[in-house]
Structures are given as structure tokens and as C-alpha cells.
Amino acid sequence: MSISPKSIIVTGASRGIGRATTLQLLQHFNSNVVAVARSGKDLNDLKLYVEKDLGLKGKLEIVEGDLTENKVVEQVVQKSLDTWGSLDGIIANAGVLGPGKIADTNVQDWKRGFDVNFFSVITLFQKAIPHLRNSKGRIITVSSGGAFNNYDGWGLYCTSKAGLLMLTNCIASEEPDIIALSILPGVVDTKMQQDVRENGSQYMRPDQHEKYVELYKGKKLVNPELPGYVMAALVSGGATKEMSGKFYDYNDEKLADFQKK
Amino acid sequence: MSISPKSIIVTGASRGIGRATTLQLLQHFNSNVVAVARSGKDLNDLKLYVEKDLGLKGKLEIVEGDLTENKVVEQVVQKSLDTWGSLDGIIANAGVLGPGKIADTNVQDWKRGFDVNFFSVITLFQKAIPHLRNSKGRIITVSSGGAFNNYDGWGLYCTSKAGLLMLTNCIASEEPDIIALSILPGVVDTKMQQDVRENGSQYMRPDQHEKYVELYKGKKLVNPELPGYVMAALVSGGATKEMSGKFYDYNDEKLADFQKK
Numbered sequence: 001m002s003i004s005p006k007s008i009i010v011t012g013a014s015r016g017i018g019r020a021t022t023l024q025l026l027q028h029f030n031s032n033v034v035a036v037a038r039s040g041k042d043l044n045d046l047k048l049y050v051e052k053d054l055g056l057k058g059k060l061e062i063v064e065g066d067l068t069e070n071k072v073v074e075q076v077v078q079k080s081l082d083t084w085g086s087l088d089g090i091i092a093n094a095g096v097l098g099p100g101k102i103a104d105t106n107v108q109d110w111k112r113g114f115d116v117n118f119f120s121v122i123t124l125f126q127k128a129i130p131h132l133r134n135s136k137g138r139i140i141t142v143s144s145g146g147a148f149n150n151y152d153g154w155g156l157y158c159t160s161k162a163g164l165l166m167l168t169n170c171i172a173s174e175e176p177d178i179i180a181l182s183i184l185p186g187v188v189d190t191k192m193q194q195d196v197r198e199n200g201s202q203y204m205r206p207d208q209h210e211k212y213v214e215l216y217k218g219k220k221l222v223n224p225e226l227p228g229y230v231m232a233a234l235v236s237g238g239a240t241k242e243m244s245g246k247f248y249d250y251n252d253e254k255l256a257d258f259q260k261k
Numbered sequence: 262m263s264i265s266p267k268s269i270i271v272t273g274a275s276r277g278i279g280r281a282t283t284l285q286l287l288q289h290f291n292s293n294v295v296a297v298a299r300s301g302k303d304l305n306d307l308k309l310y311v312e313k314d315l316g317l318k319g320k321l322e323i324v325e326g327d328l329t330e331n332k333v334v335e336q337v338v339q340k341s342l343d344t345w346g347s348l349d350g351i352i353a354n355a356g357v358l359g360p361g362k363i364a365d366t367n368v369q370d371w372k373r374g375f376d377v378n379f380f381s382v383i384t385l386f387q388k389a390i391p392h393l394r395n396s397k398g399r400i401i402t403v404s405s406g407g408a409f410n411n412y413d414g415w416g417l418y419c420t421s422k423a424g425l426l427m428l429t430n431c432i433a434s435e436e437p438d439i440i441a442l443s444i445l446p447g448v449v450d451t452k453m454q455q456d457v458r459e460n461g462s463q464y465m466r467p468d469q470h471e472k473y474v475e476l477y478k479g480k481k482l483v484n485p486e487l488p489g490y491v492m493a494a495l496v497s498g499g500a501t502k503e504m505s506g507k508f509y510d511y512n513d514e515k516l517a518d519f520q521k522k
Binding site for chain 1: 362363364366368371372375379380383384386387390391408411413414415416419420421423424425426427428430431432434435436466506
């Protein structure tokens with residue numbers, strides 16, 4: 001059976017989970033990817049790696065920009081349509097930690113954090129929905145344990161991830177032609193974790209901070225390829241209607257068919 | 262045992278759950294209340310009722326204003342301090358439904374809705390925290406089934422209530438001197454329910470809309486006095502440290518000691 005390539009938008013694609021998911025989509029799922037991030041240099045490095053080292057040409061488009069700007073969101077959606085004629089899926093991964101205790105932060109910082117973690121996702125969904133309806137497309141939002149359990153100093157992150165999880169459920173219910181679900185990628189070896197280890201003691205509860213330091217020391221952090229592979233498998237065709245509106249740990253046994261062997 | 266009156270801020274106090282909680286605080290818990298809402302007329306009517314009909318003078322201060330404006334939040338906190346010398350509690354009740362499916366709404370409307378349902382609460386907490394630490398005060402946020410389960414067309418409401426629930430957990434954990442919890446008031450006979458019955462068919466799933474129409478027809482809507490009484494009892498002294506960071510249905514048997522007999 002030949003499956004025509006799916007065209008997928010990945011946000012926050014310059015590093016970490018977004019970059020890993022992009023690479024899994026290109027290497028293992030024959031997908032086309034529009035990779036968007038704020039760091040043009042990292043995106044250019046990614047494109048060079050994909051074209052030179054992996055020898056995959058014409059499969060990756062990059063957009064340098066801030067998704068909190070409407071025109072960047074429009075550009076990203078249009079890039080997929082113009083280049084490949086369709087939009088089949090979204091990996092909504094971009095997010096910031098924006099740390100600080102409620103008492104010590106400024107509500108303007110919360111609003112800016114929500115612009116990145118939450119409102120830009122709404123804008124992206126709104127621009128993408130007509131095309132995802134056409135393609136019977138798929139949306140995966142990158143969730144977190146922080147959507148369920150609070151951590152001191154992570155109020156912005158936890159509240160915006162709680163909102164994003166609910167937003168995913170809403171999309172799943174409101175849009176019968178689109179499959180939408182959330183994946184919890186575990187504690188992944190990313191720049192965000194490095195920030196937590198190096199700066200988290202300033203605002204986190206000591207036991208909560210120590211947990212992350214110990215995971216790192218014990219080499220227990222998850223390789224981003226693993227949740228990246230699962231999300232790539234799901235967004236490029238694996239996610240079924242029955243999964244829509246649900247959330248899964250990337251290593252949930254229910255997802256065994258989609259996990260890297 | 263004589264307990265000195267507690268000074269409580271109630272937001273969205275001009276009608277519905279906020280008004281009912283204000284009245285329960287004044288009538289049954291000897292509290293002082295700063296009632297804030299956008300409708301000055303309704304607040305004036307409330308004050309007249311409290312002073313003339315209930316004969317309670319000097320117990321209610323009203324502030325007409327929009328809590329999405331920092332200066333209104335500051336004014337509300339200052340009113341409690343200036344009038345009664347302390348701030349002992351907050352009922353964070355103000356909220357809007359802001360209906361519409363994700364595909365049919367504008368992200369600016371979501372941001373305005375979050376300003377009311379979520380960000381204004383952060384600002385209020387930030388201004389109030391130093392005083393609530395001093396008084397070992399209490400915060401009750403008014404939650405909803407919508408914080409846990411999505412309803413078509415209620416994306417803004419459900420996501421902001423999910424965020425507010427998490428925010429309450431964060432405050433409870435970050436502020437050991439403050440007790441913070443969420444109460445689910447049930448499906449209450451309020452203006453918001455009237456809006457849902459009259460206009461909800463435009464954007465809701467028919468079965469979800471019908472549920473609310475039937476609750477009304479069957480006289481099953483909750484009298485706002487009932488959750489109002491529970492929240493008044495809890496915020497004015499009943500809520501214990503063990504409750505902090507949790508959420509309860511107003512009619513949960515664990516709250517039996519605080520329910521209207």
C-alpha cells in the first residue's frame with residue numbers, strides 16, 4: 001500500500017521535542033514538514049542537516065517567526081498549502097516555562113506566556129481548521145504532567161498546559177472531521193530541563209527541583225526521539241477517531257503500535 | 262466564643278452566586294464585605310437592600326469597576342484595608358461564558374474572556390497575598406464542571422476554568438499561610454443559565470443545550486444561596502489547612518458542617 005506523504009506543521013521545531021518530532025516525521029513517516037520557530041539559525045541548521053546529512057530534499061520547509069503574531073501563523077499554514085497542496089496535521093509543541101511564583105511575577109508576563117503556550121495555538125487552530133476538515137487531519141498537542149499537577153513556581157506553565165489540554169478536548173468534540181489528542185512526552189532531555197536544573201532552585205520547592213536534578217544525574221531523562229516518534233506516527237496517520245479527545249503518556253501500552261522499537 | 266468579623270472581597274457580586282454569597286456572609290457569618298462588580302446600579306440596589314431591608318449598616322462596601330483594570334483591583338483591596346483594617350478572604354466568582362466554537366470565534370475575544378475569568382484573578386491574588394499572609398486568610402475560587410468536562414461552544418469558559426482550578430492549586434502550594442480551594446456550585450439558577458437556555462442552541466450541541474433547558478423546566482437548578490452559604494462559611498473561617506489545594510462540590514458530604522440546614 002502506498003500512502004501519499006502527509007503535510008504536517010510542527011511548532012517549536014528548532015530544538016528539543018519539536019526538532020525530534022520533525023526528524024522522525026521526515027525519516028520514518030515520509031512526511032512533509034513545515035517547521036516553525038523563533039530561532040532562524042537553529043532552523044537553518046536543521047534544514048542543512050536534513051538536506052545534506054539525511055539527503056532528504058524538498059521535504060522540509062522552515063518558517064522563522066513568532067507564532068504570537070497572526071501573520072506568522074497565516075504564513076505557516078499557507079506554506080503547507082502552497083508547497084504541498086494540503087495541510088494534514090499539526091504538532092502543537094511550542095511552549096515556555098515562564099517561571100516564578102504567583103506572588104513574585106507580573107501579570108503581563110503571564111499574558112505573554114499564555115500568548116505562546118495557549119493563544120497562539122488557538123490562532124493556529126482557527127487558521128488550520130478549514131484545511132484540516134478537508135484533509136480529515138490530525139492535531140497533537142504536547143501536554144505535560146504540569147497540566148495535572150502543580151509545581152511551585154510553574155504556575156504559568158501548569159495553568160496554560162491545563163488550558164491547552166482542555167482546548168484539545170474542545171477541538172476534538174467541536175470538529176468531528178478532525179482527530180485531536182494530547183501526548184505527555186515524559187521528562188525529556190531538552191533545553192527546558194536544563195533551565196530547570198540550572199535555575200529552578202530560585203523558585204521551585206527544593207524536593208521538586210531535586211527530582212529533576214536526580215533524573216538527569218541518573219540518566220533517566222527521556223530521549224526526545226521517543227515521544228517524537230510516537231507523535232510523528234500518530235499525526236501522520238496513526239491516530240484514530242477513538243483516540244480523539246483523549247490524552248496518553250507517550251509510553252502508554254495502548255500506543256504500543258506507535259512506539260519506536 | 263466571640264469571633265471578630267472577617268473582611269471578605271467578593272467579585273462579580275452584583276448578581277447570581279456572587280450576590281448570594283455576599284448576603285450569606287453578611288446575614289449568617291457576621292462578615293464585612295467589599296462587593297465588586299461592573300454594574301453600579303445592581304451594587305447600589307444590593308447596598309440599599311442590605312442597609313434598609315436587612316438593617317445591616319457599615320458591613321458592606323461596594324466598588325463599581327472592571328477587575329481587568331489594575332487600578333480597580335488595587336481599589337478593592339485598599340477598600341478592605343482602609344475600612345476594616347484587614348483583608349481575610351476572597352471569593353473569586355466573577356466570570357463570563359464568552360460562548361462560541363473555536364472555529365467561529367476570534368482570539369481577541371478569548372483574550373478578553375481570559376482577562377475576566379483568569380488574569381484579573383491573578384492580579385487580585387498578587388495584590389492581596391501580602392495581606393492574606395498576615396491574616397492567615399482564605400481564598401475560594403468558583404469553579405465549574407466546565408473545568409473538567411468540555412462542552413461544545415464553551416471553549417473559552419472551560420479552558421479558563423481549567424486554568425483557574427490549577428491556579429488555585431498553585432496558590433495553595435506556594436503560599437503556606439493562605440488556604441485556597443475551589444468550589445463547584447452546581448448548575449445554579451443565574452443570569453448565565455438564562456443566557457445558556459435562551460441563546461445556547463446557536464452554538465451548543467443539542468443534547469448539551471437540552472440538558473440545561475430540562476433542568477430549568479424541572480425546577481432542578483440550584484438556588485444560589487446554597488453554594489453561597491457553603492462558600493461564605495468556608496471563606497469566613499471554616500476552610501481548614503487540609504482543604505487547601507482541593508476542590509469540592511458545594512453539596513459534597515465532606516462539607517456537611519458548612520451547608521445550609
